[in-house]
Amino acid sequence: MGISERKEREKHEKRRLILDKAMQLFVDEGYENVSIRKIAEKIEYSPATIYLYFSDKDEILGNLQKEGFDKFYDFLSKAESETDPVQRVRKLGRMYIKFGLENPEYYDLMFIARAPMKKYIDGLVWTEADKSFLLLRNTVEYAMEKGAIKQGPSLPVAFGLWSLVHGVVSLVNRQRLSEIKDEELGNLIEKSLDEMISGLVKI
Amino acid sequence: MGISERKEREKHEKRRLILDKAMQLFVDEGYENVSIRKIAEKIEYSPATIYLYFSDKDEILGNLQKEGFDKFYDFLSKAESETDPVQRVRKLGRMYIKFGLENPEYYDLMFIARAPMKKYIDGLVWTEADKSFLLLRNTVEYAMEKGAIKQGPSLPVAFGLWSLVHGVVSLVNRQRLSEIKDEELGNLIEKSLDEMISGLVKI
DNA sequence: TTCTTTTACTGAACAGTGTTTATTTTATAT
DNA sequence: ATATAAAATAAACACTGTTCAGTAAAAGAA
Numbered sequence: 001m002g003i004s005e006r007k008e009r010e011k012h013e014k015r016r017l018i019l020d021k022a023m024q025l026f027v028d029e030g031y032e033n034v035s036i037r038k039i040a041e042k043i044e045y046s047p048a049t050i051y052l053y054f055s056d057k058d059e060i061l062g063n064l065q066k067e068g069f070d071k072f073y074d075f076l077s078k079a080e081s082e083t084d085p086v087q088r089v090r091k092l093g094r095m096y097i098k099f100g101l102e103n104p105e106y107y108d109l110m111f112i113a114r115a116p117m118k119k120y121i122d123g124l125v126w127t128e129a130d131k132s133f134l135l136l137r138n139t140v141e142y143a144m145e146k147g148a149i150k151q152g153p154s155l156p157v158a159f160g161l162w163s164l165v166h167g168v169v170s171l172v173n174r175q176r177l178s179e180i181k182d183e184e185l186g187n188l189i190e191k192s193l194d195e196m197i198s199g200l201v202k203i
Numbered sequence: 204m205g206i207s208e209r210k211e212r213e214k215h216e217k218r219r220l221i222l223d224k225a226m227q228l229f230v231d232e233g234y235e236n237v238s239i240r241k242i243a244e245k246i247e248y249s250p251a252t253i254y255l256y257f258s259d260k261d262e263i264l265g266n267l268q269k270e271g272f273d274k275f276y277d278f279l280s281k282a283e284s285e286t287d288p289v290q291r292v293r294k295l296g297r298m299y300i301k302f303g304l305e306n307p308e309y310y311d312l313m314f315i316a317r318a319p320m321k322k323y324i325d326g327l328v329w330t331e332a333d334k335s336f337l338l339l340r341n342t343v344e345y346a347m348e349k350g351a352i353k354q355g356p357s358l359p360v361a362f363g364l365w366s367l368v369h370g371v372v373s374l375v376n377r378q379r380l381s382e383i384k385d386e387e388l389g390n391l392i393e394k395s396l397d398e399m400i401s402g403l404v405k406i
Numbered sequence: 407t408t409c410t411t412t413t414a415c416t417g418a419a420c421a422g423t424g425t426t427t428a429t430t431t432t433a434t435a436t
Numbered sequence: 437a438t439a440t441a442a443a444a445t446a447a448a449c450a451c452t453g454t455t456c457a458g459t460a461a462a463a464g465a466a
């Protein structure tokens with residue numbers, strides 16, 4: 001009998017619906033306007049129903065965070081097409097920033113918000129994010145092996161680059177660059193990134 | 204008659220009391236646990252009284268943010284004692300990170316939280332923060348003038364350095380570095396900073 | 407001192423939040 | 437048709453920021 005299979009499928013579909021509507025609320029109305037009651041209204045069920053599919057709000061946020069990391073990784077992977085080692089690092093940085101600025105809500109969940117991290121506190125591995133960091137680290141190591149950038153441990157360089165691009169995205173998204181005009185911002189980011197990366201290049 | 208002066212003084216003292224207790228709650232119990240009702244309980248007045256001294260919660264946060272910037276600027280200014288231009292940049296970076304890690308609640312209000320920024324949206328100047336950025340920019344320009352780091356526009360370099368240290372602080376404070384052990388973190392930060400700054404040095 | 411006016415303060419309410427539990431509705435099996 | 441199991445919900449609890457009518461206290465005027 002396919003009833004239990006259908007039920008399983010329906011359960012999965014409802015979880016999906018909740019996540020989709022929650023993300024839609026995020027994108028349309030911003031972080032502050034995502035409440036269980038609003039999600040409930042969107043899916044046309046009572047608020048209590050949501051708790052049959054997720055144990056709490058943080059689990060919803062955590063799932064969206066994970067999906068953000070997946071999208072993020074897929075997006076960054078495109079930088080692999082670049083053959084020149086330094087250009088590949090540069091492109092990875094540019095794509096990181098592009099993703100962060102074009103998907104501020106995902107970026108928030110992934111790297112800024114406290115809520116979805118509660119589940120991971122005390123040693124639980126954060127595998128999704130690590131995948132992307134490994135991509136960066138491998139790109140740095142590739143450039144080192146090719147002799148394109150100064151040799152040495154890859155971790156400090158990769159961490160420095162990550163901090164740099166994360167700093168850019170979070171300062172922009174949280175509106176801490178009031179003195180910089182919008183039309184100059186793109187250029188400034190580009191120049192800063194080039195300046196810092198060219199410092200790593202072997203001469 | 205000194206009555207109105209006394210009243211003025213008392214009003215000021217109560218504002219101060221509210222801000223102090225609010226900050227104390229921030230530090231002791233974290234961002235999530237700061238509510239008007241809890242502040243009210245701490246100062247032993249009703250919640251409604253707080254609205255006689257501040258128009259809303261964001262104004263309280265905004266005031267604490269401003270005070271954070273003042274402390275921050277005073278703290279960073281100590282880097283001026285360093286005479287060597289490159290060492291001065293390095294020290295400024297280190298002090299930035301030190302402040303951010305040792306005062307996570309202030310740092311949050313200053314550079315991460317959305318709430319206190321609402322007031323400044325739409326062009327209102329953000330002077331307190333700009334002062335600190337100017338300090339960084341001047342330090343970079345000083346190093347350029349002395350021929351210690353590569354010449355060129357100071358803005359992209361200063362912005363890059365700011366993004367770097369902000370990235371470090373916010374990744375650490377928001378617990379996005381689960382794969383790095385606590386005892387290795389200090390060293391990693393130091394190495395990353397050195398790596399990036401030495402890239403700017405003229406050869 | 408007494409009376410009036412101004413200032414300071416608060417209780418109670420409103421609309422919102424996340425979450426839980428008892429109850430009802432719906433679907434399946436006999 | 438009836439008993440059982442599953443799914444959905446209404447209502448409540450304890451919070452949140454904020455407002456406003458009403459009270460208590462202090463100040464000024466008589």
